[in-house]
Amino acid sequence: MPLTIMRRIRFCAGHRLLRHGGMCEHFHGHNYTADFFVVGDEQDEVGRVLDFSDLKRRVKGWIDENWDHAFLISHEDDNARKALEMVEPSRFFVLPYNPTAENMAKYLLEEMCPHALEGSGARATSVRLWETEDSYAEATLS
Numbered sequence: 749m750p751l752t753i754m755r756r757i758r759f760c761a762g763h764r765l766l767r768h769g770g771m772c773e774h775f776h777g778h779n780y781t782a783d784f785f786v787v788g789d790e791q792d793e794v795g796r797v798l799d800f801s802d803l804k805r806r807v808k809g810w811i812d813e814n815w816d817h818a819f820l821i822s823h824e825d826d827n828a829r830k831a832l833e834m835v836e837p838s839r840f841f842v843l844p845y846n847p848t849a850e851n852m853a854k855y856l857l858e859e860m861c862p863h864a865l866e867g868s869g870a871r872a873t874s875v876r877l878w879e880t881e882d883s884y885a886e887a888t889l890s
Contacts, residue, residue: 749789750787750788750789751787751788751791751797752785752786752787752797752873753785753786753788753796753797753798753800753803753870754783754784754785754786755783755784755786755800755803755804755807756781756782756783756784757781757782757784757804757807757808757811758779758780758781758782759779759780759782759808759811759812759815759816759817760777760778760779760780760816760817761777761778761780761815761816761817761818761819761820762775762776762777762778762818762819762820763775763776763777763778763819763820763821763847764776764819764821764825764828764847765846765847765848766821766822766824766825766828766846767846775819775828775831778879778880780852780877780878780879781877781878782807782811782853782856782875782876782877782878783874783875783876783877783878784803784807784856784861784872784874784875785872785873785874785875785876786798786803786865786870786871786872786873787870787871787872787873788869788870788871789869790869797869797870798865798868798869798870802868803868803870806864806865806868807856807860807861807864809864810860810863810864814841815841817839818839818840818841819832819839819840819841820840820841820843820847820852821840821841821842821843821847822842822843822845822846822847823842823843823844823845824846828840829842843855848885849877849879849883849884849885850885850887852877852885853875853876853877853885853886853887854875854887856875856877856887857872857874857875857887857888857889858887861875872889873888873889874886874887874888874889875887
């Protein structure tokens with residue numbers, strides 16, 4: 749029987765939405781919350797799908813190294829990249845698409861989680877990314 753666990757990770761990051769046409773086209777930031785839903789078909793001898801601290805180490809480690817206190821930009825946003833490269837020190841992460849909450853959740857689920865969870869016996873089935881207290885996007889494997 750598959751069992752699901754969830755670990756919540758908080759981080760701060762900036763972004764801008766290319767071609768948004770509104771306020772979000774400007775550089776700005778959020779205090780994000782990401783909920784990682786992870787499934788395992790087997791439990792270890794203690795009864796766990798994956799130890800919560802191991803899940804935290806795996807996903808938060810990647811976020812801390814790549815997204816926390818960084819600017820997330822689209823690979824098409826040459827203007828933002830040039831601006832960020834002028835600032836020292838500068839920390840930014842280039843996504844293959846616009847850094848909307850939807851795309852960020854998708855990236856975490858499809859790209860980051862398979863690598864972060866490799867060898868754990870568990871797999872991520874959903875990532876819920878809270879951009880504000882009131883708004884989130886969720887990517888779910890079907």
